[in-house]
Amino acid sequence: MKNKQLLFGLAFALGLFFVAGFSIDSHGFHSGLFGLIGCGLLVAAYLGLFWPQIKNGDHHARRLTWLLAGLLILIVVLDIAEAVLA
Template structure:
């Protein structure tokens, strides 16, 4: 395997683990900077792994990236709402 693939896979896995830090405890949505950082790492790791398809305007890859970004934006919005109401 190429080092690039291993590096991007590692970024994706670290992002996935950090996104798991989002939790709902006692009717409150909790997250720290780790969850937000994880969202960025998750999206960048996916794009890095599928860079050639992304540059070639592959429809499925672009749709998956949009889905990941929208899910991360939902998490970010919930975190902001929790912070405002908290």
């Protein structure tokens, strides 16, 4: 196994662990800094692992990349809205 694959696998695992910090309850959406870092790690790990497919123009990989990036942006916007409205 290449060191690069191991590094991106570790980033993915840490991202999943950090994303577990999100919670949605009756008072709204709550995310901390670790949740945002976790989302960033997930997107970075996906990009790192599937970069050759994305670079070669694989439609599925590009669409999934945009979906993940869009979800990350949505989470950041919700987190900012919660901080402003609180």
